[in-house]
Amino acid sequence: MFLKDYIKDVYGAVSSLLKGMRMTGYYFTHHKEIITEQYPDNRETLKIADRFRGEVVLLHDENNEHACTGCSACEIACPNGTIKIINKFDISPEGKKKKAIDTFVYHLELCTMCNLCIEACPTDAIKMAQTFEHSVYDRSKLTKKLNNEGSKLREGIE
């Protein structure tokens, strides 16, 4: 019985080691698997992983309209106060007051790319962009206003 276990041990060890060597051997012979990006050289053809999170952006369509209702769900969801939504009230032709965003303030220097704001957004107005060249000479440049000048809420989004 002891001898059987002993041989089984040796066999199991050898076969699992060979399995590992087959994996690395496969990578050694298949150079197309190499995932290194030679970054500054291949800036134009750079391929970034789909789930990479670079910064939060507010999506605008061609009519300069966005989907942000100013509900502040992202601001509440943010764990370290990266987002600040400043609201204003538009007065519609019928004389009704309507809430809209005045400024969507985003502090890139505070953001940890945790993705909680994107998940909290009820209208999918914001998303994570894949840009990553964020270095600037002045810290104040990292505080961004996400909504474009003169943009407004898209029709039909409540």
Add this chain to the structure above:
Amino acid sequence: MLSLENITRIIHEWLNSHFNPAIALDTEFVLVGVASITLFALLGLSLVWMERKVAAVMQIRLGPNRVGPKGIFQTTADTLKLLMKEGLVPDGADKFLFNLAPFIVMIVAMLILAPIAFAKNFQIWDINIGVLYLSAISSLSVIGILMAGWASNSKYSLLGAMRSGAQIVSYELSAGLSVLSIVVLTGSLSIKDIILSQQNGWWIFKAHIPALISFIIFIIAVTAETNRAPFDMAEAESELTAGFHTEYSGMRFALFFLAEYINIFIVCAIGATLFFGGWMPLHIGSWQAFNHIMDYIPSSIWFLGKTIGLIFLIMWFRWTFPRLRIDQLLNLEWKYLLPISMFNLLLTSLVAIMGWYF
């Protein structure tokens, strides 16, 4: 035909015809020394580059590719950097031993070079106890490592050195036993005789199962003896910073680094000599035509090819397997490798006596 054998003969004859034999012999000593130091430097540079490239591709990376084509001058640049760095000696260190240790490790590596046959009739020293000499000298390197660990007066160095001591002393046994099985088959301790006995086929094919088992044990044991991953407990970056050479910097560190790669080359050369016929071309029994074609490839190419193949195998191990814990390491040796290699030695003896090999 230009071969290493002819070059040495021409030099030898020229020296003897122009000077008296004593001066000629001394000149040859110096030439051999210079040649082996040059070989060491070239080996160090090329093997480090090879290691980095192999590691990179196995980990789906590119590896060094900036200095020179495919990064082949990367290691030269690194060595130049190390040459210019200051070699610090810690205050609490034993200065004499601390400075001596890297040289001991290097000298041991150089000594093992003596009986290795690099090509047909191209050997520094053909002694009739070549294999015994090899196994005796190769265990000396642990003294250099222990010396470095003790003299550094640092906890990491000492722990690394102690581990290395335990490891080399244990694995020396199974390495020796697996080498013995080839000695049993050949009936000679001389490297030259061992190679010549593989005229009609390499031992790993001729002596089938026992040779295969002893080759596997040999390659595991020498990986451990050279302190390479998965047995790199003496260095163990993640546990002991750099193990026995934590306190070393500059050229002294480079010597340790170089010695590691020289040792890999040497143990692979020994493995190639014992199991794959050294410089002997691939011969299959009595296939005369095939054997003649194989003889056209120079013997030095055969030797280097086999050695680099084995070096690649050891690098493959390093970049695949996780590091063993010290108790697992000793378990592997004393509970598995040693009994198996003892049993294998018996089996080999049986095969040799009954003539069950080709």
